[in-house]
Amino acid sequence: MKLCRVIAPVVASVKHPAYEGLKLLLVQQVDAAMKSKGSEFLAVDRVQAGEGDLVLVLQEGNGVRQLFGIKKFPVRSVIVGIVDDVQTAR
Amino acid sequence: MDLGKVVGTVVSTVKYEGLEGVRLLVVQPINKDFVAKKTAPIIAVDSVQAGSGDVIYYVNSREATLGLENSFVPVDACIVGHVDMVGSKKVTT
Numbered sequence: 001m002k003l004c005r006v007i008a009p010v011v012a013s014v015k016h017p018a019y020e021g022l023k024l025l026l027v028q029q030v031d032a033a034m035k036s037k038g039s040e041f042l043a044v045d046r047v048q049a050g051e052g053d054l055v056l057v058l059q060e061g062n063g064v065r066q067l068f069g070i071k072k073f074p075v076r077s078v079i080v081g082i083v084d085d086v087q088t089a090r
Numbered sequence: 091m092d093l094g095k096v097v098g099t100v101v102s103t104v105k106y107e108g109l110e111g112v113r114l115l116v117v118q119p120i121n122k123d124f125v126a127k128k129t130a131p132i133i134a135v136d137s138v139q140a141g142s143g144d145v146i147y148y149v150n151s152r153e154a155t156l157g158l159e160n161s162f163v164p165v166d167a168c169i170v171g172h173v174d175m176v177g178s179k180k181v182t183t
Binding site: 026064074 | 122147152154156161175177
């Protein structure tokens with residue numbers, strides 16, 4: 001999984017049926033110092049993450065399909081958790 | 091999934107038969123301010139009637155095939171939505 005910061009909500013009304021009713025957020029990967037530096041990408045939100053939250057993102061289609069239980073599902077990134085704290089050995 | 095802008099179309103008559111009747115569009119990856127990223131444009135199939143100039147988002151790798159009716163097609167990028175807004179930034183058409 002990836003550790004990311006939620007940057008902004010994305011509004012998209014005309015879309016593939018699989019995305020109907022799903023909340024879409026723009027997230028950016030963070031580095032070891034929790035600074036958003038990496039690539040920006042979109043993820044479906046299932047945990048009501050808000051702007052600025054540190055989140056855990058699953059970026060692998062097979063896992064996403066199991067999570068939603070839908071076979072034909074063109075979604076590849078899902079926010080699976082809101083992170084409270086990260087401890088890394090100094 | 092990633093943000094992109096449709097900047098053109100691809101016409102290809104000699105191609106894998108699974109790609110018959112599938113629209114191939116040229117998509118330039120963009121950032122959250124809709125500014126082109128310094129990467130090459132990609133070719134994505136379209137599942138939402140996207141047109142040139144549209145700000146869209148696309149899914150890549152295996153999941154791209156799941157965006158099409160026939161998912162035994164050799165594609166790795168599929169446009170799956172038109173973007174209206176990113177944060178407070180509205181897409182101006």
